Amino acid sequence: MTTIIKTKNLSKSYGKTQVLKNIDLTIEQGEFTAIMGPSGSGKTTLMNTLSTIDSFSGGDVWIEGQSLLDMKRKALREFRQKRMGFIFQDYNLLDTLTVKENILLPLSLQKTPVAEMEERLAKLIDALSIESILHQYPSEISGGQKQRTAAARAIITKPAIVFADEPTGALDSRSATQLLEQIQLLNKAFETTVLMITHDPYAASYCQRVVFLRDGKIVNEMFKGEQSEKEFFDRILTIQSAIGSDQR
Amino acid sequence: MNIVDLSWRNMKRDFRLYTIYFISMLVGVVIYFTFSGLMFNEDVVAAIQNKENYKMVIFIASIIVFLFIVFFILYANSFFMKQRKKEFGMYLLYGMKERQVAAMVFFETLFLSAISVSSGILIGGLLSKFFGAILMNLMHYNDDISFAFPLEAIVSTILLFALLIVIVTIQSYFNVRRVQLVELFHAKEKKDKPFKFSFGLAILSIILIAASYCTITLSGDTDIWKDYFNETLIATTIALIVGTYLFFRQFSGWVLQKMSQSKNYLHGNKILWISSLRFSIRGNTINFTFNSLISAMVIFAVGFIAVDYAVKGNVVKKEFPNHFAFSTQDDKTQKQIEQIMNDSHPIIGHETITGIQTEKIPNRQTFFSYPEYYTEEFYLFPESQLNAIVDLREVGEKVNLKGEDAIILTRGLDEPTKYKSPQPKITVLEDNTFRVVEKIRYPLLSIPTSPGGDTSPQPSVLVISDEAFEHLKANRTISSYEIYQIEDPKTSNDVSRKIYDIVMKTEGAYYSAYIDMYSVDTESSSLILFSVAFFAVIALFALGSVIYFKQLREATEEREHYAILRKIGVGDKEMKRIIRKQLLFVFLPPLILGLVHSWYLLYYTVILVIKDLPSLTTIIFSVMGLYVLTYLIFYVSSTSIYYKIVKEKNTR
Numbered sequence: 031m032t033t034i035i036k037t038k039n040l041s042k043s044y045g046k047t048q049v050l051k052n053i054d055l056t057i058e059q060g061e062f063t064a065i066m067g068p069s070g071s072g073k074t075t076l077m078n079t080l081s082t083i084d085s086f087s088g089g090d091v092w093i094e095g096q097s098l099l100d101m102k103r104k105a106l107r108e109f110r111q112k113r114m115g116f117i118f119q120d121y122n123l124l125d126t127l128t129v130k131e132n133i134l135l136p137l138s139l140q141k142t143p144v145a146e147m148e149e150r151l152a153k154l155i156d157a158l159s160i161e162s163i164l165h166q167y168p169s170e171i172s173g174g175q176k177q178r179t180a181a182a183r184a185i186i187t188k189p190a191i192v193f194a195d196e197p198t199g200a201l202d203s204r205s206a207t208q209l210l211e212q213i214q215l216l217n218k219a220f221e222t223t224v225l226m227i228t229h230d231p232y233a234a235s236y237c238q239r240v241v242f243l244r245d246g247k248i249v250n251e252m253f254k255g256e257q258s259e260k261e262f263f264d265r266i267l268t269i270q271s272a273i274g275s276d277q278r
Numbered sequence: 279m280n281i282v283d284l285s286w287r288n289m290k291r292d293f294r295l296y297t298i299y300f301i302s303m304l305v306g307v308v309i310y311f312t313f314s315g316l317m318f319n320e321d322v323v324a325a326i327q328n329k330e331n332y333k334m335v336i337f338i339a340s341i342i343v344f345l346f347i348v349f350f351i352l353y354a355n356s357f358f359m360k361q362r363k364k365e366f367g368m369y370l371l372y373g374m375k376e377r378q379v380a381a382m383v384f385f386e387t388l389f390l391s392a393i394s395v396s397s398g399i400l401i402g403g404l405l406s407k408f409f410g411a412i413l414m415n416l417m418h419y420n421d422d423i424s425f426a427f428p429l430e431a432i433v434s435t436i437l438l439f440a441l442l443i444v445i446v447t448i449q450s451y452f453n454v455r456r457v458q459l460v461e462l463f464h465a466k467e468k469k470d471k472p473f474k475f476s477f478g479l480a481i482l483s484i485i486l487i488a489a490s491y492c493t494i495t496l497s498g499d500t501d502i503w504k505d506y507f508n509e510t511l512i513a514t515t516i517a518l519i520v521g522t523y524l525f526f527r528q529f530s531g532w533v534l535q536k537m538s539q540s541k542n543y544l545h546g547n548k549i550l551w552i553s554s555l556r557f558s559i560r561g562n563t564i565n566f567t568f569n570s571l572i573s574a575m576v577i578f579a580v581g582f583i584a585v586d587y588a589v590k591g592n593v594v595k596k597e598f599p600n601h602f603a604f605s606t607q608d609d610k611t612q613k614q615i616e617q618i619m620n621d622s623h624p625i626i627g628h629e630t631i632t633g634i635q636t637e638k639i640p641n642r643q644t645f646f647s648y649p650e651y652y653t654e655e656f657y658l659f660p661e662s663q664l665n666a667i668v669d670l671r672e673v674g675e676k677v678n679l680k681g682e683d684a685i686i687l688t689r690g691l692d693e694p695t696k697y698k699s700p701q702p703k704i705t706v707l708e709d710n711t712f713r714v715v716e717k718i719r720y721p722l723l724s725i726p727t728s729p730g731g732d733t734s735p736q737p738s739v740l741v742i743s744d745e746a747f748e749h750l751k752a753n754r755t756i757s758s759y760e761i762y763q764i765e766d767p768k769t770s771n772d773v774s775r776k777i778y779d780i781v782m783k784t785e786g787a788y789y790s791a792y793i794d795m796y797s798v799d800t801e802s803s804s805l806i807l808f809s810v811a812f813f814a815v816i817a818l819f820a821l822g823s824v825i826y827f828k829q830l831r832e833a834t835e836e837r838e839h840y841a842i843l844r845k846i847g848v849g850d851k852e853m854k855r856i857i858r859k860q861l862l863f864v865f866l867p868p869l870i871l872g873l874v875h876s877w878y879l880l881y882y883t884v885i886l887v888i889k890d891l892p893s894l895t896t897i898i899f900s901v902m903g904l905y906v907l908t909y910l911i912f913y914v915s916s917t918s919i920y921y922k923i924v925k926e927k928n929t930r
Contacts (some may be wrong), residue, residue: 083845104849111847122842126472126553131544136846138549147544183846 032059032094034191034223035080039089042075042246049075051246052089057191060221062214064234066270067243073227074195076243080225081114081193082106094190111140115184115192119199121176123168123183129175130164133182140187154182157219158212174205181213185222194226198233210236231270235263244273281378285385288365295361298830300390302354302823306347307398308405309816311435313340315406318428322410325421327771327797328731332805339809343816344438348445350820355446357827359383359453366457380451387446395439402435403427409808416587416804418768472556475531483529486521490514494882519571522871526566530867531559547852551860554839558832565828566868572821573872573905576814578879581901585884587807589891590799597690598724598792599671601767602777605787606630606758615777619762623770627763629670631722632756633659633739634747636706642738644702645686645717647693652738656706657757659722659739660747667722670763674720679743684712687720687739694718704740710750712742723759724790729775731798737788759788767792818905822912829861829916833923840924850925857920865913873902 035057042050049072057063067073078084080091082098091098094113101109116122123132130151131138137147155161158178163171168179177197184192194213198206214236216222226237234240236259242250250269254262289296316322317336326332369379403425410423493514496503502510534556543549607615619625638654646652665676677685684704688694696716705711722741726734742750764770774791781789840853848856880898888894 107847107849114847116845118845122845124550124553124839124842126557126839127549131549131553134544135549138544138546139848139852141546144541144544 033057033092034059034061034094035225036092037080037089040076040079040086040091041088042072042079042084042086049246050079050086053246053248055241055248057223057225059190059223060217061239062217062224062226062237063239063241064226064228064237065241065243066228066231066234066266068229068273071243072246073229073243075246077193077195077225077227081116082110111136112187113190115187115189117177117180117184117192117194117197119196121168121173121180121200123176123179125168128165128167129160129171129179132168132179133160133186136183136187150186150188151182154186157215158182172205173201174208177201177205177209178212181209181216185216185220189222191223191225194224196228196230197226198228198230203232206233231263231266234266235259240266242269242273249273281382282385285382285389288382289386289389292362295358296386296390298823298826299354299358300394303351303390303394304398304401305819306351307395307435307439308402309812310340310343310347310438311399311402311431312405312409313343313812314431314434315402315426315428316410316413318430319406319410319423319426320428321421321423321426322413325414325417325419326801328801331798331802335802335805335809339812342813346813346816346820348442350816350823351442351446352449353820354823354827355449356453357831359450361831363457366454367459370454370457371459376451376454379454380447383450383454384443384447387443387450391439391443395436399427399432399435413804413808416808417801472535472553473531473560475528475535477532479524479528480532483521483524486517487525490517490521491878493517494878518875519567522570522875523563523567525871526570526867527559527563530566531556534559547856547859550843550856551863554836554860555863562828562864565824566864568824569821569868570872570875572817573869573909574875574879576817577872577876577902577905579810580814581876581880581898582884583803583807583810584897584901585888585891585894587803588893588897589888590803591796592891593690594792594796594799596719597721598727598790598795599673599721600724600761600790601764601770601792602762602774602790603724603759604777604781604789605784606760607781611780612760615780618776619764619773623764623766623773625762625764627670629663629666629761630758631659631663631667631761632758633657633663634707634750634754635757636740637708639704639706639738641704645704645714646688646738648691651689651691651735653735654738656704656738656740657723658706658747658750659741660744661741662744664720664722664741667761670761677741679715679741679746681743682711682713682746683715683743685741686714686717687722687741688717689721689725689736690719692717692719706740707750707754710746712740712746714740723788724792725795726788726790727794728789729771729778729791729794731794733795768796769793771797818908822908825865825912825916826919829864829920830923833920837924837926853924854917854921857924858917861913861917861920865909865916869906869909873906876902 033056035055037053037055040050040053040055041048053076065073065076075084079086080093082093086098093109096109098106123129124135127135133151133154134147137150155164158181160175160178160182163175163179168176171179177200181192181194181197184194197213198209201209210233213224213226217224224237226233228234235254238254240252240254241248250273252265252269257265313336317333317340323329323332366379369382370376407423407425414421414423493502493510534552537543537548538552538556543552602619606612616625634657636656636658639656642649642652642654661677661679668674668676679685686704694717697714701713701715703711704714721736722739723737725736764773770791770793774793778789778791781787843853843856885894885898
């Protein structure tokens with residue numbers, strides 16, 4: 031198993047406020063990890079630094095063995111474009127493109143041959159059940175369908191890791207369950223590494239591993255192992271109430 | 279916090295939006311004040327020969343300028359109001375009354391207008407010296423124009439802008455009333471599917487444009503232009519406008535649709551700008567149509583008027599080759615007149631010609647295409663005198679006539695013709711018949727004038743052989759005319775006035791001076807060129823700001839798109855490339871269509887008609903070149919603004 035992300039003493043401060051404090055975290059290939067924590071715990075900042083969208087103030091981050099400190103802006107951007115995928119809470123689909131065009135956009139920009147694009151798309155269509163909406167525009171489809179489109183867009187580039195920022199945040203429970211099941215499926219079938227940020231224990235219960243964050247520090251970590259989602263969910267709830275939950 | 283305070287804070291906060299609005303108003307004041315300042319500028323008025331005409335033209339022009347400004351400021355204000363819709367909604371939500379919001383807008387407008395009117399008048403006053411100098415230069419006068427802030431101009435500017443403030447406030451009030459609170463709670467309106475384009479209508483647009491071009495191509499002599507001029511003109515104009523509209527709405531949409539179906543579409547960034555354009559066509563059609571028609575109009579008008587201005591000098595020179603020509607006076611008066619000329623403009627050539635005036639000739643229309651421009655009587659001159667004048671002017675060709683052969687002299691409008699047998703006959707002085715072998719364009723006796731610029735019909739002249747003239751001369755009254763060439767005739771206004779007064783003491787005397795026509799013509803064509811150039815500047819400015827506002831709005835709307843692109847890893851360079859391509863498609867087609875439209879119009883109304891002006895193509899190409907340059911500046915600045923807006927509010 032290869033290591034996708036490794037951080038050592040990762041710190042980040044905005045002025046005097048320290049948002050991340052000496053975080054040591056390792057994410058292996060194929061893992062489906064959730065980062066949980068109340069708002070203000072630094073989980074979004076952590077994801078932004080790991081995904082190279084934001085800089086950090088101390089320590090170092092290695093992605094696929096490469097230190098981010100050694101990489102220039104352009105290299106970071108290319109790295110982000112080719113090796114990372116993103117799923118956002120508000121979908122971030124371009125409303126002037128059809129579902130298919132939205133999914134293929136990253137490949138288009140990388141000038142991938144059209145035949146290869148179609149081939150990669152075909153593999154995802156079933157897993158995400160998006161066949162029927164391929165030629166529709168974002169304004170014509172539901173939130174769950176939008177998020178599945180976004181998921182497809184995130185993994186079509188075969189990234190080393192997919193960052194998902196509250197992917198179920200704007201969805202109703204049925205669509206959320208469907209999406210989580212599908213991400214789980216993709217994770218298993220394609221060995222896609224997924225790092226998900228969430229404050230929702232239910233969403234976290236679909237992951238293999240949950241990392242708890244509070245005040246910029248990792249305070250707990252648990253693995254699902256052979257438990258069912260339900261059992262895992264109960265354990266997460268217990269820990270969460272111990273740490274102090276966040277109802278927002 | 280009171281309303282005035284709130285207005286002040288708004289202005290400080292949303293600086294860019296207010297700046298645009300302020301600049302539009304400022305430019306409006308500057309243009310208007312410059313114009314009305316010229317109307318009342320004493321130095322300019324003193325130099326002008328035809329003062330009534332001048333005031334009239336400038337007055338009408340300033341009304342047009344004002345209408346332009348009203349239209350333009352209302353447009354700017356409505357854009358401004360739309361941008362602030364959300365802000366107004368918030369005020370209303372927190373319990374402000376609509377009247378209070380309108381009052382706030384009124385204070386803002388008042389404040390902005392006060393600054394723009396006072397600084398506009400200052401700038402306009404300074405510019406009026408410059409524009410006055412340009413006008414004097416166009417008219418070939420050497421008078422100096424000083425800085426001037428005529429009271430009348432200041433008052434009229436302030437009054438008109440006060441009126442404008444009232445109109446703008448009313449418009450704003452209605453805009454505030456139209457704000458619906460519910461809109462605040464809705465997310466931004468989602469875009470629909472792209473518009474479906476019809477192949478039929480796309481083809482129709484091409485057919486309409488082609489048809490109107492064809493009609494323009496048909497020369498003015500064809501039946502439809504001759505018999506149904508107005509109808510054809512209207513039909514052509516409508517076809518051109520509708521064709522242009524459909525071209526942008528259907529044809530370009532159809533082309534983009536075809537492009538989006540091509541295999542290559544998914545490759546590279548095409549997918550982004552093509553889809554974005556397909557969505558924006560519906561909202562942009564009117565704009566594109568407006569742009570290309572304004573472009574066509576501006577280029578055509580400026581090109582046409584500039585050529586007209588350039589040609590005028592030549593035309594006057596051809597039609598009025600005699601610097602002075604008048605009925606011969608007695609010796610004493612003749613000496614006096616020569617003295618007047620020599621005092622300021624030394625005589626460089628002089629010739630006396632004698633001829634015989636005939637009775638009214640009924641069949642003038644056989645020889646003249648436009649008989650109403652010629653006297654009903656003919657004047658007979660022997661060939662030797664025509665040849666003497668050719669020597670004097672050093673222009674034209676000498677003639678040699680035999681027996682009953684005769685030549686008719688015409689003016690500009692009549693095509694020169696060599697008659698083949700049977701040659702037309704003309705009978706003068708009861709029973710003397712001549713055979714007209716040719717008509718040539720050569721004004722021996724030019725059109726009678728007066729120093730105010732009034733003219734009478736051109737004397738109809740028949741040139742006959744010397745022998746025939748000798749024969750007719752016996753027992754008939756002979757009239758003789760003095761023809762003078764002087765130095766620097768373009769400044770001989772005062773000389774002409776004095777001589778005219780002397781010559782016209784005799785009733786029915788003939789008088790014609792080059793300067794009379796020259797000064798009136800140059801003044802009026804300079805004024806028209808000046809006004810049209812001014813309108814062109816305003817039109818360009820209006821066009822520029824319409825484009826600018828539109829881009830500003832679109833960039834703001836697309837900001838989210840670009841934020842998404844940035845998140846999925848699109849770099850700055852790539853974004854710039856996408857924006858450039860997208861805007862190229864917004865700018866280029868209206869420009870090209872406008873250029874082609876105006877080229878067709880100019881080609882068939884000017885270039886084909888005027889043959890002997892070497893600078894013709896230079897003039898037309900420089901007008902077009904200037905236009906393209908301005909457009910290029912619009913394009914470059916729009917892309918940079920677009921990029922700036924899109925880049926705002928983004929991390930790294």
